[in-house]
Amino acid sequence: MASSCLSKSKNFIYNLKFKLYLLNRTSAVTNPLFHPHLRHTISSPSSSPVRKHASYSRVNGFDRWFEPAFVGRRSHSTTSVSSDVSQLPVEPPSQQVLDFPGGKVKFTQKLIFTSNSTEERVHCYRVLDDNGQPFTDAESLEISKELAVKMYTNMVTLELMDTIFYESQRQGRISFYATTTGEEAINIASAAALNDNDFVFPQYREPGVLLWRGFSLQEFANQLFGNKYEYGKGRQMPVHYGSRKHNYITVASTVATQIPHAVGAAYSLKMEKQDSCVITYFGDGGTSTADFHAAMNFAAVMEVPVIFFCRNNGWAISTPVHEQFRSDGVVVKGKAYGVPSIRIDGNDALAIYNAVHEARKMAIKEQTPVLIEALTYRAGHHTTSDDSTRYRSIDEIEKWRGDQNPIKRFRKWIESRGWWNAVAESEYRGSVRKQVAQAIQVAERIEKPPVADMFSDVYDAPPRNLNEQEVFVRKTVKKHRQDYPSDVPL
Known part of the structure; x- marks a missing residue:
C-alpha cells in the first residue's frame, strides 16, 4: 500500500514538472520577458520596473491582487504580451503600491525590519511641575475654584479613608483591603472630567471615582463590613464596590476581565446613539492579558466610545514593568491597534483632568476608543495580603510618597491661587477622620445578611x-x- 502511494506521488510530481516545462517553453518563444537576451535587462535596477514572470503570475491567479499595484493593461493571451511591454509602468518602485484589502501599501526594495524600540520614548504630557507650578507653555483647560477645591478635598478624603480602613483590617475588624496610595489624582481627576451618565468599569483601585459620584463613607463602610445594607448582600470581597445608581459596575477580582465588558457596553451606547461613553481602568499588569488585546482590537474595529485608562504604577503586584514589557510601556500598544493614545503624568491632577476631558469628547464625537497611559507609582502595598518591601526598597517607596505625591503637588497649586490654606486643611482633615470612624462604628453594629x-x-x-x-x-x-x-x- 505504501509503495503504491509512493509511486502515485512520483507520477504526480513528474507530470507537474513536465507541464511546467511545456509552459516555460511556450512562454520563451512567444513572450519577450522570457527571452534570454531580455532577462538581464528586465532584472537590472536601472531599467524600467516591469513585472517579472508575468505569465507565471497570470497562471497562478495573482494578477487580480497585484494589478492595481502595477497599473499595466492586463494581457489576455500570450501573443499580446509583447505589446504590453511598452505600456508597463515607468514610475520608480517607491511609488508603486499594493491595493491590499486593508489599504494601499507602498513597496520598497530595501530589506528593513521595523525597529523593536525607538531612541526616544513617547513623551509624557504634564501641566504642573513637582512644586505645583504650571509650565508657562502648557496646554491646559481653565478650571474654577469650586472644581479645584472639590478635587483636592476628595483626594484628601480618599487618602484618609484608605489610612483608616487599612488600619481596621490590621485590627482584624475587616478581612481585606487595598489602598490607592499614590494614585489619588488618577481616581479623582479622571472622575471629575466625566459625566455621571458615563459608565465606569473599574478594577479594585478606583474607589475615588465612586466617591466623586456621591457614594457615601457609610456606603463604603457597609461594603467593607458586609452587613445587610451592602448592595452585594455580603457576597463580595471587601473593596469590590458596585453601584447601579452611580453607573459603577461591580469590581471583579480577576485581572482585566472588565476591559472586554467595557467595550461591549460602549458598543451598546453606540447602537443606542447615547451621548455618553464608557471608561475602564486597569493596571500595567492587565495589559499582559489576552482580554486587553482582544478588547482593544474589538473597540478599534467597531469604533466604540470607550476610554482605556491604564494606571502604569510600576508594579504588577511584585513584577516590575521592566520585566513585563519589552515595548515602550503601554501607550505604543494603542498605535498598533489603530487607537488614539496619549501618555500622561499620573501624579498631575490637571494633566489627568485635561486628558480625560479631551478623550471623552473624542470618544463620543468621533465614536472612537482612546487609550490613556498614566505614569504613576503604587506607594502602598498591593493589598493587605502583600508586603511590598520584599521586592522593592523602602527608600524607593518613600521617594515617591514625598517628591511625587499627587496630593501635595495639587495643594501647592491651589494654595498659590489663594484657594486653600493651612487652617482649611486642618479643619477638613479632622472632620473626615471623625466621619470615617463613625461610619465604621455604625457598619460594625449592623447585622449580616441572612443565609x-x-x-x-x-x-x-x-x-x-x-x-x-x-x-x-x-x-x-x-x-x-x-x-x-x-x-x-x-
Whole structure:
C-alpha cells in the first residue's frame, strides 16, 4: 500500500514538472520577458520596473491582487504580451503600491525590519511641575475654584479613608483591603472630567471615582463590613464596590476581565446613539492579558466610545514593568491597534483632568476608543495580603510618597491661587477622620445578611440542587454554631 502511494506521488510530481516545462517553453518563444537576451535587462535596477514572470503570475491567479499595484493593461493571451511591454509602468518602485484589502501599501526594495524600540520614548504630557507650578507653555483647560477645591478635598478624603480602613483590617475588624496610595489624582481627576451618565468599569483601585459620584463613607463602610445594607448582600470581597445608581459596575477580582465588558457596553451606547461613553481602568499588569488585546482590537474595529485608562504604577503586584514589557510601556500598544493614545503624568491632577476631558469628547464625537497611559507609582502595598518591601526598597517607596505625591503637588497649586490654606486643611482633615470612624462604628453594629441571600438573585425559581445546598448550609451552621459569626441570621 505504501509503495503504491509512493509511486502515485512520483507520477504526480513528474507530470507537474513536465507541464511546467511545456509552459516555460511556450512562454520563451512567444513572450519577450522570457527571452534570454531580455532577462538581464528586465532584472537590472536601472531599467524600467516591469513585472517579472508575468505569465507565471497570470497562471497562478495573482494578477487580480497585484494589478492595481502595477497599473499595466492586463494581457489576455500570450501573443499580446509583447505589446504590453511598452505600456508597463515607468514610475520608480517607491511609488508603486499594493491595493491590499486593508489599504494601499507602498513597496520598497530595501530589506528593513521595523525597529523593536525607538531612541526616544513617547513623551509624557504634564501641566504642573513637582512644586505645583504650571509650565508657562502648557496646554491646559481653565478650571474654577469650586472644581479645584472639590478635587483636592476628595483626594484628601480618599487618602484618609484608605489610612483608616487599612488600619481596621490590621485590627482584624475587616478581612481585606487595598489602598490607592499614590494614585489619588488618577481616581479623582479622571472622575471629575466625566459625566455621571458615563459608565465606569473599574478594577479594585478606583474607589475615588465612586466617591466623586456621591457614594457615601457609610456606603463604603457597609461594603467593607458586609452587613445587610451592602448592595452585594455580603457576597463580595471587601473593596469590590458596585453601584447601579452611580453607573459603577461591580469590581471583579480577576485581572482585566472588565476591559472586554467595557467595550461591549460602549458598543451598546453606540447602537443606542447615547451621548455618553464608557471608561475602564486597569493596571500595567492587565495589559499582559489576552482580554486587553482582544478588547482593544474589538473597540478599534467597531469604533466604540470607550476610554482605556491604564494606571502604569510600576508594579504588577511584585513584577516590575521592566520585566513585563519589552515595548515602550503601554501607550505604543494603542498605535498598533489603530487607537488614539496619549501618555500622561499620573501624579498631575490637571494633566489627568485635561486628558480625560479631551478623550471623552473624542470618544463620543468621533465614536472612537482612546487609550490613556498614566505614569504613576503604587506607594502602598498591593493589598493587605502583600508586603511590598520584599521586592522593592523602602527608600524607593518613600521617594515617591514625598517628591511625587499627587496630593501635595495639587495643594501647592491651589494654595498659590489663594484657594486653600493651612487652617482649611486642618479643619477638613479632622472632620473626615471623625466621619470615617463613625461610619465604621455604625457598619460594625449592623447585622449580616441572612443565609438565604447566598442563594437568591440568580434564578427566578431556584433549581433543586440549589435548594439542597441551602438546606445543607443551614444544618452545618446549626451543628457548628461556635465556628460562625453570631450576627448571621439563619
